[in-house]
Amino acid sequence: MLRKIAITAAALLTMGLGLTGPAAADLQDILSAGKVRIGVPIDVPPFGFVDENNQPTGLDVDVANLVGEALGVEVELQQITGANRIPYLVTDRLDMVISAMGATPERAQQIAFSSPYSALSIGVFGPDEIAVSSPADLGSETIAVARGTTQDLELTAAAPDANIQRFDDDATAAAAFLSGQVQLLATANVVAKDLMDKNPGVVLKPKFILRYSPTHIGIQQGNPELLRWLDTFVFYHLTTGKLSEITEKWLGQPLPENFPSL
Secondary structure (H helix, E strand, O other): OOHHHHEEEHHHHHHHHHHOOOOOOOHHHHHHHHHHEEEEEEOOOOOOEOOOOOOOOOOOHHHHHHHHHHHHHHHEEEEEOOHHHHHHHHHHOEEEEEEEOOOOHHHHOEEEEEOEEEEEEEEEEEOOOOOOHHHHHHOOOOOEEEEEHHHHHHHHHOOOOOOEEHHHHHHHHHHHHHOOOOEEEEEHHHHHHHHHHHHOOOOOEEEEEEEEEEEEEEEEEEOHHHHHHHHHHHHHHHHHHHHHHHHHHHOOOOOOOOOOOO
């Protein structure tokens, strides 16, 4: 009788395990395979986009290649979008996703997140000669901002008495700065970098940051060894400065010294 119960229990356990979905590839699986499958974006420049040779490039691609180098394995890049990055991960089509992804409580119900490796930021940008390093330093300088955006709300809260000039969108706010109509521009670091790339001679250095939006590596849940390795990887390359170097290359500014962890 006990043998029958044991067999039945084992069968039920096997069936139950079969219903849990694909098993997450752990660290040793990746090392044994000699390959890591990483999803990178193709629709979020400069984090990820397709170059003139139809190859993925960008900040996240550089980080993905750095992960492969640290693991000592081949990197298999798979092009993904914001819509399919989590489904591809939870169905075991990928080992990890490096895709300008923020960590949220909702997403954390489906996947696990590493410590942040980079960050989008919004802040106030301008030329070197304007000596402003905090909201308190703002005087007569006029700041352009797109009306109703996050940067508008954050700037208004941080510097309610500042001389803020609001425009209908980011493009017209940027045009006002480029034409000399205003002295400073409140925007995202990716926008500031893009403006400098497209307008040689234009300088948009960060004066102060209003908000950071960190980006994280995503993996399947139930994989503590790989998650611990990724956290160690991020910590190590924050201390070497490599992640800050990659961020500055693509976003136009390095990571802050007090960059947050998860």
